[in-house]
Amino acid sequence: MVAEGAHLPGQHCSVSAQEEQKEKEAILGLDSDDREFSDSNLNPFERFDASFIVPPEHRPSRRLTTRSSDSFARHIPVIDLASFAFSKTYERESLVLQVGRACEEWGFFQVINHGVPQNVVQGLKDEAKKFFDTPRAMKLQVKRTADNPLGFNDGELTKNVRDWKEIYDMAPGGSLELPAKFDADDPGSVIHRNQWPSFLPSLRRACEDYMEAVEKLAFTLLELMVESLGLPPCRTHKHFESSRTSLFRMNHYPVCPAPELALGVSRHKDSVALTILLQGDVEGLEVKSKDGEWIIVKPNPDAFVINVGDVMQVYSNDKYQSIEHRVVVNKNVERYSFPFFFRPAHWVDLCPIPELTSDQCLPKYQPFKWGKYLRRRFDSNYKDLGVPNLQISHYRVNV
Numbered sequence: 001m002v003a004e005g006a007h008l009p010g011q012h013c014s015v016s017a018q019e020e021q022k023e024k025e026a027i028l029g030l031d032s033d034d035r036e037f038s039d040s041n042l043n044p045f046e047r048f049d050a051s052f053i054v055p056p057e058h059r060p061s062r063r064l065t066t067r068s069s070d071s072f073a074r075h076i077p078v079i080d081l082a083s084f085a086f087s088k089t090y091e092r093e094s095l096v097l098q099v100g101r102a103c104e105e106w107g108f109f110q111v112i113n114h115g116v117p118q119n120v121v122q123g124l125k126d127e128a129k130k131f132f133d134t135p136r137a138m139k140l141q142v143k144r145t146a147d148n149p150l151g152f153n154d155g156e157l158t159k160n161v162r163d164w165k166e167i168y169d170m171a172p173g174g175s176l177e178l179p180a181k182f183d184a185d186d187p188g189s190v191i192h193r194n195q196w197p198s199f200l201p202s203l204r205r206a207c208e209d210y211m212e213a214v215e216k217l218a219f220t221l222l223e224l225m226v227e228s229l230g231l232p233p234c235r236t237h238k239h240f241e242s243s244r245t246s247l248f249r250m251n252h253y254p255v256c257p258a259p260e261l262a263l264g265v266s267r268h269k270d271s272v273a274l275t276i277l278l279q280g281d282v283e284g285l286e287v288k289s290k291d292g293e294w295i296i297v298k299p300n301p302d303a304f305v306i307n308v309g310d311v312m313q314v315y316s317n318d319k320y321q322s323i324e325h326r327v328v329v330n331k332n333v334e335r336y337s338f339p340f341f342f343r344p345a346h347w348v349d350l351c352p353i354p355e356l357t358s359d360q361c362l363p364k365y366q367p368f369k370w371g372k373y374l375r376r377r378f379d380s381n382y383k384d385l386g387v388p389n390l391q392i393s394h395y396r397v398n399v
């Protein structure tokens, strides 16, 4: 089975790999000494490096996105969650309908009056800026490693190309339990713990307050989505009760000297039930529309951007789709964003929810162990495994 849409540097015949590398170096005017730069301890964003260049067919095109951005901004549904708190039956029903329609038609929507306090949001933004403004040598004290996917990283790959971003990953609740290995017959699991920087003690409190508030919102949204599929709102709760594999990420996209060649995050779908994204006020997030055009999601400072992820796609047996998106960078202004990736426990056998399937509507996925899938995804973010990234389409059955 073949994963969808993946770029395969390093896996193909060496002649084309060399040609591709030469083409990248020619674009940049690099010589072989320059190539050593990305391995050094210097800030990788001080000078553009060939490892950031995305294949020509996936480079951003401002012309297309600008043309459509206004119409898309108008159409991404904005859902007001204020009525959720009052829980009058007709208000809840209306909310559930709106969420269902947004998930089915867009896979993306925004929520306002979401209940996450403004001071918690501001506290997070302030601390994140302080963290990323710290010299790289200090940030490396909390570096993510091949053994611990939590912490600081400025070498993340998406679709095997290096992202123009630095990140800091942490688990709500303090730790993340994952299978030790991808191999199906290896039963071991491993617990990864958050790393906190001693040089910025105030960061921890700001992040923990934020994660606590946003996780509550995640449960609310999960309930609304599940109810919108015609199921009891708590139908999937046991998958999220404990050992959730959720992750909170702080993204910093520095200004980029060649935004037409690189991406902050290459095209991807989120391996989550749902993502809650705080976008800040600098645009950059682009969503692939149904007609294949990349269109920008205009920032709304009062809203969170919500998207359906792979888990919801499988639960719903494809009724709700995980939508491809990416992040463009720019020459003038740095950008921050804060996705909260809400995910089930690693031991969950993920499959379409049985009540949604029947003889007329057969399950479109075979069951698979969620944690094993995630283990492989984490590993491929960290290094080029030389194979296409694993996607949920791998588990699709022909119906």
Ligand SMILES: O=C(O)CCC(=O)C(=O)O
Pocket: 249, 251, 265, 270, 277, 279, 284, 285, 325, 326, 327, 336, 337, 338, 339
């Ligand atoms: O920065 C953004 O707006 C989105 C980031 C994103 O899609 C991700 O980290 O998965």
Ligand SMILES: [Fe+2]
Pocket: 268, 269, 270, 325
């Ligand atoms: Fe994403």
